[in-house]
Amino acid sequence: MTTAHDLTKNQSLVFSALSDARAPLSAYTILDRLREDGFRAPLQVYRALEKLLEIGLVHRLESINAFVACAHPQCHNHGTMAFAICEDCGNVREFTDDQIAERLADWARTENFRPHKTIIELRGQCQACSIGEP
Amino acid sequence: MTTAHDLTKNQSLVFSALSDARAPLSAYTILDRLREDGFRAPLQVYRALEKLLEIGLVHRLESINAFVACAHPQCHNHGTMAFAICEDCGNVREFTDDQIAERLADWARTENFRPHKTIIELRGQCQACSIGEP
DNA sequence: TCGCATATGTAATGTTATCACGAAATTTTA
């Protein structure tokens, strides 16, 4: 018997690196941060990420080739998530919107498109970074 | 006096390559297809793409690092576009949904986030490719 | 024609991601 998801050592290390970060990390940045933990090659990171993405503990931000720990790791929601990415400070806000998800699902149904994954990303400037820039 | 946008030679070549393709092309695929037109280096493609994206004649599909000619080049809509990308045949459907755009704008307003660009991409299987796979 | 902005050519380099192969660890099954 185990908990919902037993992470291996590498998976735990990668997840911790992402949880500790205040902004998304690229795979190679993760690699650099885990060198002293014995990481030597990109594949060690990518393999761990693959699993973490599958579990839902981590999200990939497609528009910046980077990864973040899920903001709601308890209820690892495999539904449609949206991300607001600040291009100044790198901060990311994760949110959901059922109406948007439904509307996309409606479109897909009507067009007989079977979505496997939905990507919604807002690139812009967060509140903190827009202060003083009217 | 000129038309709305005079494209340079390189820009025209890149745009033609994308218009002729039945699926999105990567920058390096474009490069390969334009070798006999004198293209030698990635930057020639990337520079042309940069301009075409700015004008709105081309879209970048963030989740697959590829580019498509805009489906509505007349009214080059700089608003929020959505793309449904078939992972089997590569075909892409471009569409808009005002309600989704509004809802995202509402979220941004509420959170004081200033979006510069919005990415919506559905990855999945198109109707044609799902026939015979119940 | 001069000066400036834009466009181009090219090499080198930086960044992101995967392949191929074998070894080690873990789980399953008998």
Added chain:
DNA sequence: TAAAATTTCGTGATAACATTACATATGCGA
């Protein structure tokens, strides 16, 4: 528990995507 199957891991090489730096050319207004 031992053998078999599965999953994970280590490592080097390579592929795929994108930018920097610098030199040259081209068009256009003063």
